[in-house]
Amino acid sequence: MTLRLDQLERHYGGLYALKPLTLTIADGARHAIIGPNGAGKTTLLQLIAGSLRPTNGRLLLDGTDITGLSVPRRVAAGIGRTHQHPAIYPKLTVAEHLAVAIPRHSAPAEHARVILEMVGLDQHTATLAGNLSYGQQRLLELAIAVVARPRLLLLDEPSAGLSDHDLRRLRSVVFALSTDVTVLLVDHNLDLVRDVADHVTVLHHGQHVTTGTIDEVRADSTVRQAYLGRTPVATGRARPDTAPTLMTAHVPHLGHGMAAPVLTDVDLTVTVGHGQVVIGPNGAGKTTLLHALAGLHPAPGARRTVDGKPYAVRHPADVLRAGIALVPQGRRLWTRLTVAEHLAVARAYSPTRGAPTNILDAMPELAARLRHRADRLSGGEQQMLSLARALLGNPRLLLLDEPGEGLAPIVVGRLGHLLADRVDNGLAALIAEPHLLLGPLVADTVRTITSRTLAATRPIDHPTHTTSAALFAEPSTGTTT
Secondary structure, three states: OOEEEEEEEEEEOOEEEEEEEEEEEOOOOEEEEEOOOOOOHHHHHHHHHOOOOOOEEEEEEOOEEOOOOOHHHHHHOOEEEOOOOOOOOOOOEHHHHHHHHOOOOOOHHHHHHHHHHHHOOOOOOOOEHHHOOHHHHHHHHHHHHHHOOOOEEEEEOOOOOOOHHHHHHHHHHHHHOOOOOEEEEEOOOHHHHHHHOOEEEEEEOOEEEEEEEHHHHHOOHHHHHHHOOOOOOOOOOOOOOOOOEEEEEEEEEEOOOOOOOOEEEEEEEEEOOOEEEEEOOOOOOHHHHHHHHHOOOOOOOOEEEEOOEEOOOOOHHHHHHOOEEEEOOOOOOOOOOEHHHHHHHHHHOOOOOOOOOOHHHHOHHHHOOOOOEHHHOOHHHHHHHHHHHHHOOOOOEEEEEOOOOOOOHHHHHHHHHHHHHHHHOOOEEEEEEOOOOOHHHHOOEEEEEEOOEEOOOEEOOOOOOOOOOHHHOOOOOOOOO
């Protein structure tokens, strides 16, 4: 299926989310769209899928103008998609999701079984989607899109929130697609882009920068500067070996209702001016652990202390008074409040004065959007807002649930510097990630979740760059800019 964009654009008043773009994506292509946060990537996918209408321009599918078609008619024409955040129904089972998605004329049982096995959900057919981990929900949405046998598949940051193991599943699904299926991929995982895409289009501030093969794009200095920048990255600083203990937690088991516990015998100590990162596969219990430490998830028999005193949460204000802030997975923003209003609320409810003032210096993309509502921000900008909101509360302990999700490498580097500076000045940080991304830029130690157990603390081997970013690696030196 050949897709032709003819001077396609979208703007909101004087703000251009996507400037006029003319582009042809060939039948059967594996085409990636990359660029910094706020570049217009998701806007482009929304215009193609029909959930957003263009201000001007046309969309042609195999030569047929589909600009005026509704979303259902585009689906019927063969367009499938995934979203930045999983669009699933929590009260439907995995099997029910696929049953709804499979075209009536196909053989559903065998087709669905193969797809579920590929994404690793074949043992979860009777599981409610709301009980899956975030990464499993992303894989479920991928299965829903693929099982409908699309001719044009739009993937919006499919790797976000996936562990290395699940990333391999994602790759295998894309590689297994028929050669007559056209794939349009948006992702910040440049290793995935390198492995999957044959052509890459780069957007920046809503404008087309270049389109070409992997080699052509990686050699473009403008692309390197726009996407990776030249900001040096935190590489781990010498912090004192001994520091006051801020929080301790002893939890016999953590789980969900009558189900088997996700974690057992948790023993954790958080010290002032130090960072820890917890890594583990999707469903390992990382989010549950952070919520339990904040007192937001039931933890029978748990013993938690802050400053040596028992810590319990009877009201959300207790969390603030204890100096704890959570940057949740999924951001949880008020969609109709502006960026400025979010930050004003954070300042107003801060239990302390003297909140840091230079937060937006590391987030110029967000600083330029102060008057914009949260639902008008890109996914990466929403992630920045969630972090800025937490930091403005001037916390003593910052719990971060996959904070690098949806962020371009240049932003990961800047936020790494910002958080490392806060930790150097006394902030305690605990970061949960499926694989090491932002954590090594901030934390001193790492713990791994395996077999429902939190492994012992070990030092982090600090990287010298924000991401492996193999797409932009210098062959001669093995370094990145």
